[in-house]
Amino acid sequence: MAPPSAAQREISPESGRAKRHVLLVASAFPPSAGPGARRALRFARGLAAHGMRVSVLTLEDRFHYLGIDPLSRSDAEGSFEVLRTGTWDPIARMKARRGLSHHGVVHPGGATTPSGDRPIAPLPVRMASEVLRSVLLPDTEVAWVPPASRRALAVHARDPIDVVIATLPPRSALVGAAYIAGRTGARLVVDYRDPWAADRAHSPPRPRWLQAIDARIERRCLRRAALALFTSPSALAFYRREFPWLPRLEVLYNGIDSWTPRADGSPPPPLTWTYAGELYDGRNLTVVVRAMAALRERVDARLVVVGSEPTAERALGRELGVEDRIEYVGRLPFRSTLERLRRSHRLVAMIPAAHSLSIPAKVFDYLGTRRPLLLLCDPNHAAAAVLAGIPQHRVLHPDDVAGVEVLLSEDAASLCGGGMPDVDAEALERFDAGAQMRQLAGWIREL
Secondary structure, three states: OOOOOHHHHHEOOOOOOEOOEEEEEOOOOOOEOOHHHHHHHHHHHHHHHOOOEEEEEEEOHHHOOOOEOHHHOHHHOOOOEEEEEOOOOHHHHHHHHOOOOOOOOOOOOOOOOOOOOOOOOOHHHHHHHHHHHHHOOOOHHHHHHHHHHHHHHHHHHHOOOOEEEEEEOOOHHHHHHHHHHHHHOOEEEEEEOOOOHHHOOEOOEOOHHHHHHHHHHHHHHHOOEEEEEEOOHHHHHHHHHHOOOOOOEEEOOOOEOOOOOOOOOOOOOOEEEEEEEOOEOOEOOHHHHHHHHHOOOOOOEEEEEEEOOOHHHHHHHHHHOOHHHEEEOOOOOHHHHHHHHOOOOEEEEEOOOOOOOOOOHHHHHHHHHOOOEEEEOOOOOHHHHHHOOOOOOEEEOOOOHHHHHHHHHHHHHHHHOOOOOOOOHHHHHHHEHHHHHHHHHHHHHHO
16 A cells, blocks of 8 residues: 655644654454454544554454455555565464465454355464464464564654554554564554453463563553553553553543444344354353243244354254254355344344453444344443443343343334334444544644
């Protein structure tokens, strides 16, 4: 992608001063299919629109292990520079050579073949990957730091960098960004999509002495930070306790983009609930299947899964006699997933107990469609507060079968009574991506 023009580089139309040069360190960026790529794109677009020169430091397409979404490539076109680099990671390079890191498309997460099946790496590759995940600090993508840092310093030599933003995970993005900030004298901003310190003990499981080294790495990087961003108030509060010396902490939720397709009236029967994303241990929809089975004689409901195959749900559905009401769509590009979501009556999201501080980007993708949500999580989770005050949305504990039964019955009655109304757009204004980027640009100017 071509860098901004000389005219764009020199003067900000908002302030009349020289534009700040912001380097965004984001290993996931379009056309990566990972959900973190959309937040990084939002940052690049928003800061460029608010009078800053933006360079994005990211991986080459062949190393995007979460898959490629070709429809997202055009979204990345804008008045910012994209710098794509390789990595020294031998496992990533092996996967790239074998075509295991960018088959097909997926939302959110997981490389696929064109048929929709996840390609399986050879056993030696999988074993080596697991070994590296357990011992490399802070994560396996640390091998990206040397080539990425070298590229950043070359950019700084021709166009001095004022601010470095690291969006993580991966945690190595912060290691690289802190090194670049130290070498260039730039101010460091840390964007915690997931809180590193809170996940230290279980992602992946490590002995205590490795956890101690991991903690030292994060603490040393944060010593350079001028601003830390979090996607939930609870994550911010956790970091304020753990690192009270951090100079500034702010909450910046994931946003709702203006191009998110809006709902157009209530879809026709049968009652359809849809889930988009990955299903694995600790994140499954068996509570919905049990509720559907309990009401199968009274409520004609369907559960649609876009993403990974609902193996546990199908097995339970077969046992309870409702397998024919579970539809598996497979993985789709992000925009196609949104189209599918807005043809549903209710959208289902689940937050496992292990993710106690993070609000998944998926919740905001759902909100943007203006369809009612069912959020399965601890009622005290920060995500529950996001939905508070909007009566169409519901938050239930992941084991509350009776509560899901009641909601299925209510939705069926609403559908028979003329349809389920859209959520009021005014209730979502505080999550508008444009307003959030104005706020972020203001914080960066204050640095």
